[in-house]
Amino acid sequence: MALALHQQGMLAGLVTDWYAPLWLRRMGGLMDGWMGGRGSAALAARCEDIPDGLVRAFPFRSLFWKWRVRRLAAQGRSYEAHLQTDAAFAAAVARLKLPPHEVFFGYSYASLEMMEAEKKRGVLTVLDQIDPGAMEFRLVAEEMRQHPEIAGPPPEFPAANFDRNRREWELADIIIVNSGWSREALISEGADAAKIEVLPLCYEVEDGSQKSELSTFNFQLSTAPLRVLFLGQVILRKGIHYLIEAARMLERENIHFDVVGPVGILPGAVAAAARNMTFHGPVSRDRAAEWYRQSDLFVLPTLSDGFALTQLEALAHGLPVIATPNCGRVVEPGKTGFVIPPRDARALADAILKFAADRNLPASMAPACREAVKAYSVNSCGQNLVNIINGYRAK
Numbered sequence: 039m040a041l042a043l044h045q046q047g048m049l050a051g052l053v054t055d056w057y058a059p060l061w062l063r064r065m066g067g068l069m070d071g072w073m074g075g076r077g078s079a080a081l082a083a084r085c086e087d088i089p090d091g092l093v094r095a096f097p098f099r100s101l102f103w104k105w106r107v108r109r110l111a112a113q114g115r116s117y118e119a120h121l122q123t124d125a126a127f128a129a130a131v132a133r134l135k136l137p138p139h140e141v142f143f144g145y146s147y148a149s150l151e152m153m154e155a156e157k158k159r160g161v162l163t164v165l166d167q168i169d170p171g172a173m174e175f176r177l178v179a180e181e182m183r184q185h186p187e188i189a190g191p192p193p194e195f196p197a198a199n200f201d202r203n204r205r206e207w208e209l210a211d212i213i214i215v216n217s218g219w220s221r222e223a224l225i226s227e228g229a230d231a232a233k234i235e236v237l238p239l240c241y242e243v244e245d246g247s248q249k250s251e252l253s254t255f256n257f258q259l260s261t262a263p264l265r266v267l268f269l270g271q272v273i274l275r276k277g278i279h280y281l282i283e284a285a286r287m288l289e290r291e292n293i294h295f296d297v298v299g300p301v302g303i304l305p306g307a308v309a310a311a312a313r314n315m316t317f318h319g320p321v322s323r324d325r326a327a328e329w330y331r332q333s334d335l336f337v338l339p340t341l342s343d344g345f346a347l348t349q350l351e352a353l354a355h356g357l358p359v360i361a362t363p364n365c366g367r368v369v370e371p372g373k374t375g376f377v378i379p380p381r382d383a384r385a386l387a388d389a390i391l392k393f394a395a396d397r398n399l400p401a402s403m404a405p406a407c408r409e410a411v412k413a414y415s416v417n418s419c420g421q422n423l424v425n426i427i428n429g430y431r432a433k
Contacts, residue, residue, distance in 0.1 A: 039143065039166065042240060042420030044088050050139040053131050055103065057095035058084040096130055103127070117196035124148040124202070141427060146171075150202055153209040164427065165210035167344070170223030172200040174342040178275045181341060181381075188307045189274045204228070212430055214423075216345035217366040223342075235426045238366055240419035241350040243411055244327070263294040263314075264394050267333035267357070269326060270348050272317065273302040277339030277362070283383035284339075284390065286312040291394050298329050330355035334400045335393050339378070339386050340365050354411045356404035360389045368414070374407045 043049040103123040110119035128144075128151035142149075142156040143164045153163050172195075179192035207213060207224070213233045215221045225231050272278050278297070285295045295315040301308060308317055321329065330336075336352035336359045343365035350368060352359050359368075359375035369375040376392070378385040393399050 039240075039419070039423070041085050041087055042416050042423060043143070044092075045417055046420040046424050048141070048420075048424065049088070049092060050137045051092050051094065052088060053094045053134065053136075054083075055096055055100040055127055056083050057093050057097070094134060096127070099126070099130065114193075117193070117199050120147070121196070121199050121202065125151065128152045146203055146206060147199065150206050150209070153206060157209055162211050162427070162430070163209055164212045164214060165206050166214040166216075167203075167220060167224060168216075169344040170220045170342050171203055172227050173223040174275070175200070177342055181274055185274065185279055188279045188303050190304060200227075207233070212426060214426070217343075219342070219364050219367075220344050237419065237422055237426065238368070238414055239345045239347050239350070240416045241347060241354065241411060241414045242416055243354045243408075261292070263292045264335065264390075264397070265333045266293060266295045266335045266337055266390060267298065267329055267352070268295065268337050269298045269329055269352075270338075270346075271302055272297055272299050275341050276343075277341050277380065278303060279307065280339045280381060280383045280386060281337060282307070282311050282315065284387040285315045287383065287387040288390060288394075289314050291391070293390065293394055296329065296333065298326065326351075327355075330357060333357060335360065335390065336375075337386065337390070338362070338365065339380070339383075341380050350411055350414055353407040356400075356407050358393070358400055358403040358407060360386065368410065370406070370410065374403055374410050 040049060040052045103126065107116070107119040107123055110116065110122075124147045127148050132151045132155040139161065141162045141164060142152065143166065144152055146165060146167045146169070149165060153165070156163050175195065179195070182189055182192040204227075207229045210233060212235060213224065213229060214235055214237045215224060216237065216239050218236055221231075221234050221236055224234060268276075268278070268281055270276055281295065281297075285293075289312045291314075293314060295312075297315060297317045298319075298321055300320040301317060311317070318329075330352060334357070336348070336357045338346055338349060338359065338361040340346060340362055341364060345366035346361070349359050349361060349366060353368065353374060361369050361375065361377060362380040363377055364380050367377070369377050371377050376389045378389050
């Protein structure tokens with residue numbers, strides 16, 4: 039979002055917890071040794087198109103905050119850890135001497151103290167709600183109670199975290215959500231519907247994201263199985279247990295399911311999966327791109343997502359998407375994939391069978407998939423945000 043604002047000439051400054059300075063990026067792989075293999079991700083936390091002079095960060099405090107989150111999470115206190123870190127970050131931002139500005143844009147859970155300070159200064163406050171909030175927690179908790187064999191019992195409701203979020207809603211002049219699903223969720227929890235604007239996430243197509251025509255032609259002549267990809271957190275909220283059930287229904291078909299991402303379900307659930315499923319674990323961003331390129335179809339049977347950017351990544355690689363409506367609604371049914379009801383393994387299996395029955399269907403949808411992503415460019419996102427802000431000012 040910072041880049042989108044910068045492209046519109048509206049970025050007075052960017053404040054974040056961690057930002058990789060240029061000199062640190064030049065140190066390359068040394069960061070991996072210092073940060074337990076996470077150095078590449080740390081080095082990627084910058085944008086070359088935003089001048090360093092506009093950026094303020096808290097690198098040393100950020101390392102402490104991340105250490106505290108890991109320590110408390112290991113004790114089963116992850117929500118408490120995030121509450122402390124979010125409050126510490128927002129308070130630190132509020133103490134900064136910032137450049138002149140008329141609009142504050144912050145992210146949910148980590149903006150309260152800053153928003154309180156900005157309201158006193160008469161600054162317009164925009165809050166980006168990163169998820170569907172308390173409604174999502176309740177939905178997932180109920181699913182965990184129904185399927186304890188997948189992820190165990192649900193955690194205790196983190197009332198303090200969501201109370202903080204509600205206070206942010208009250209202070210915000212505008213609440214940005216990334217999908218109609220999130221909008222409905224916030225309204226159900228008491229947020230002012232008149233404040234809420236839907237602004238989908240943005241995605242820029244990277245070089246090498248498209249399959250070659252030759253590889254598509256060779257695939258059509260082969261008898262290889264249909265490769266179905268699930269990429270992301272392998273957790274109950276993403277509907278992984280419904281994909282496991284659907285794969286079991288399709289075990290006799292010429293279909294293979296590749297599950298890529300950190301596994302957050304119980305070992306027994308993984309062990310009980312059908313033989314046509316392979317769990318590959320977490321991969322780097324470059325390796326993720328390879329999985330998109332070698333797959334034929336992307337599935338997202340999510341119970342709830344603020345948007346699910348993986349949909350756009352898949353479409354950019356020419357992959358049709360099967361998704362539920364409980365996320366960003368980017369799929370055009372019958373043209374770039376299919377939309378199925380959540381919690382419906384049979385509907386998921388039937389949608390996958392359409393691609394197994396017509397092996398030319400993925401290739402025939404590929405051009406429309408790549409075209410659909412163009413509507414989510416950084417420039418479009420920035421223009422839409424400017425229009426939302428200007429629309430509020432014109433009231």
